[in-house]
Amino acid sequence: MNIISPLQSLQLFGKPAGTQPATATTGEQQALDTALPKPGQLLKALVLEARADNRFILQVGDNQLMAKSDASLRPGQALQLQLLSTTPQLELKIVSDTLNQFLGRSLTLVGNTIDISTLFQSLQQPASIFNSLSQQTQQALESFFGLQKSDLSGSDGGAVLKQLVDKLGLSLENALSRGENAKAAASLKAALLEVMHSFQNKGNIGENAGRLLGTLEFFQLAQLHADTTQQLIFPLPLSFLEQGFLLIERRQDEDSGKNGYDEQEYRFSLHLKLTDIGNITVDFLHNQEGLFIRFHTDSQEKADFIASFSDELKDAISDTPILGISFAADAEEPATELIRHIIPAGKSVLDTTA
DSSP, rough: OOOOOOOOOOEEEEETTTSSOOOOOOHHHHHHHHHHHOOTTTEEEEEEEEEETTTEEEEEEEEEEEEEEESSOTOOOOEEEEEEEEEESHHHHEEEEEHHHHSOOOOHHHOOOOHHHHHHHHHHHHHHHHHHHHHHHHHHHHHHHHTSSSSSSTHHHHHHHHHHHHOOHHHHHHHHHOOOHHHHHSHHHHHHHHHHHHHSSHHHHHHHHHHHHHHHHHHHHHHHOOOTTEEEEEEEOTTOOEEEEEEEOOOOOTTTTTOOOOGSSSSEEEEETTTEEEEEEEEEEEETTEEEEEEESSSSSHHHHHHHTTHHHHHHSSSOOOOEEEESOOOHHHOOOOOOOHSSSTTOOOHHHH
16 A cells, blocks of 8 residues: 555756756766765645646745646645655656645544554464565564554653654654665664555555554654744654644754753653543743743543642652643544644645635
């Protein structure tokens, strides 16, 4: 099951829009090669203008490029592109229309946590199924499954969570483009790709792998669409969560590049959904003076219950001053919150023009 359906390729020919195609000098070509990302990396683009003969002007980063494609593109359309090659000419593949990737999906599906326990257990029965996979995939699945079963309540719980996120493979394509094949092969995403292709049309194993892969790719698209200089979005692959992700935001500051962590302002937001508790969002605002914490639940009763443990929470956090703890009853599902962050401002998941 292909979650991201490739469309036709774009071949970029020439220089920024408004100039005629020409053969670049050696110095120009070297500068162009230095500025370009490596093959395999993903780019965001905006269609600025459609011209005759299937030609288009695209805004890619700070550059406007004349492009040719048989794909049906329209001005104002946001695209996700993957760089295929830089020689003999630039070639990019349309991976998706970013907004359309989110339309028509179940919010529950796209927000689901990444729990491989069902898949891992299915691959164990009989053992010959698991042994048919490559050694790298077996090791990647065993390692990730073991980490998901770890106890996170101890002092090393944060380190375990970091390992889980690092092993997801959210940067698999970039690792491949840099020639880091061993690192890419050790990721969960690489393992899921092998399982999905090995057991395609062979029952629930392939479908399960495809759903997990779809969730991973959804978070990759979410990060691609986010302001990567100010926002980081990480799925929380914890088996006890129905849905969950972490959003890290750094406040825009002219001096942010000069100051250390303790002198900058950060906001960490945990967006969680648990079977017995429901929706919970926890906002942490950290600055040089200390930490503010705000809990959001989906009912006042739950907010009051959590508030009863305020003193214990203050005692548990000893490495930074607690400037305030507050509670609210306005939490939404993590998937809904995630969609709000990735749908462009002014856009809607519903077409109201009909």
